[in-house]
Amino acid sequence: MDIALSSATVPVGSIVAVILFLIAVVTAYQSIVIVRAYEKRAYTRFGEYRGLLEPGPSIVLPFVTRTYTFDMRTQTLDVPRQEAITRDNSPVTADAVVYIKVMDAEKAFLEVDDYKKAVSNLAQTTLRAVLGDMELDDTLNKRQEINAKIRRELDEPTDEWGIRVESVEVREVNPSKDVQQAMEQQTSAERRRRAMILEAQGERRSAIEEAQGDKQSNIIRAQGEKQSQILEAQGDAISTVLRAKSAESMGERAVIERGMETLEEIGKGESTKFVLPQELTSLVGRYGKHLQGSDTKEDGHVLEGLDFDQETREMLGLDDIEEILGELDDEEEVVDFEKMEEEAQAVKEGESRADIKDPDEIIDDAAGAEFNDGEN
Numbered sequence: 001m002d003i004a005l006s007s008a009t010v011p012v013g014s015i016v017a018v019i020l021f022l023i024a025v026v027t028a029y030q031s032i033v034i035v036r037a038y039e040k041r042a043y044t045r046f047g048e049y050r051g052l053l054e055p056g057p058s059i060v061l062p063f064v065t066r067t068y069t070f071d072m073r074t075q076t077l078d079v080p081r082q083e084a085i086t087r088d089n090s091p092v093t094a095d096a097v098v099y100i101k102v103m104d105a106e107k108a109f110l111e112v113d114d115y116k117k118a119v120s121n122l123a124q125t126t127l128r129a130v131l132g133d134m135e136l137d138d139t140l141n142k143r144q145e146i147n148a149k150i151r152r153e154l155d156e157p158t159d160e161w162g163i164r165v166e167s168v169e170v171r172e173v174n175p176s177k178d179v180q181q182a183m184e185q186q187t188s189a190e191r192r193r194r195a196m197i198l199e200a201q202g203e204r205r206s207a208i209e210e211a212q213g214d215k216q217s218n219i220i221r222a223q224g225e226k227q228s229q230i231l232e233a234q235g236d237a238i239s240t241v242l243r244a245k246s247a248e249s250m251g252e253r254a255v256i257e258r259g260m261e262t263l264e265e266i267g268k269g270e271s272t273k274f275v276l277p278q279e280l281t282s283l284v285g286r287y288g289k290h291l292q293g294s295d296t297k298e299d300g301h302v303l304e305g306l307d308f309d310q311e312t313r314e315m316l317g318l319d320d321i322e323e324i325l326g327e328l329d330d331e332e333e334v335v336d337f338e339k340m341e342e343e344a345q346a347v348k349e350g351e352s353r354a355d356i357k358d359p360d361e362i363i364d365d366a367a368g369a370e371f372n373d374g375e376n
Contacts, residue, residue, distance in 0.1 A: 026062075027063075030062030030065075032057060033067055035054060035055045038071060040054065040070050040102075040105040042068045042070065043065050044068075053067065070102050072102055072105070074100070074166060075099070075100055075101065076098075076099055077097070077099075077120050078120075079095055079096040080124065084131035092173055092174060092175050093173075094170055094171075096168060096171060098120070098154070099167040100163050100164065100165055101163070102162060102163060115161050115162075115163050119161075126153040127170070130153070134146070136179070139173050140173060140175070143173070146170050146173075
């Protein structure tokens, strides 16, 4: 009986107070709406659109007001990979990224159910359409053109939704495996062609360089042969002049000796008058030149022979011979023929002389002297 009375004594007012407190807390929570700085909220009361809530705390009618959040920042939408057939019937797959921004939250709330889903679906269909209107090579090379076309196609419908498409970027465009293999073969063939061209150009340049080297070598060889022939011809000319001079000297000497013997025979005769021919007079003049080193003169004039005219001298090369002889006289290289005869006679008789040289040494010395003269 006591226990029943104590439980009946629990105040009903305290329970009601607790319930009212809870209701007040829930009501206050429902009445205060805090909107973030980058958001806007559309709210309805009894299903009727009443407006937008700006960033910050706002008080609304609880239990009958419902809010819808819109992010006002730039948002990224991934466009799933799409398959398309290009204008030249080549299958390709592509995916893209679309950057959008809510410009009018009221339109985004009233004009479209789910603006993100709507923009994504529209981007997918537009991507397939743009790729279908292009050639395969264009889809692989003209990425910026594809982006611009998709953005133009998305601008008009999204403006009615209060959404602005800021950018569209196609990430990948991949042809089918068969097309990829064909492209790889084409690339390999192109690289082989370029390698062959480079190799041919290298061989051509090498051949040109080799030909130029052979040309220079032939020129140098020809110049050497020419110089050798010139030196050999000069040596032959000098040798010929020396032999001619030696023969002339010996021949003139023989004539003079023969003439003197004739004069001696004439002098042994009994006659006191002699008729001498003009040739003999000239012979006596040359004999006097050899004996005294001076020319025989008649009436103060030198007895001289007739000279060749200029054309004949040039044809015979007498000027060149005289120039060579002059060089030999200047260098004191005139051969002493009398000495050579004495040495030859001594060798013939078997007498040994210490200053006789080997013929090969004489030839080598003469060749060296001619080579030095040619270089000078």
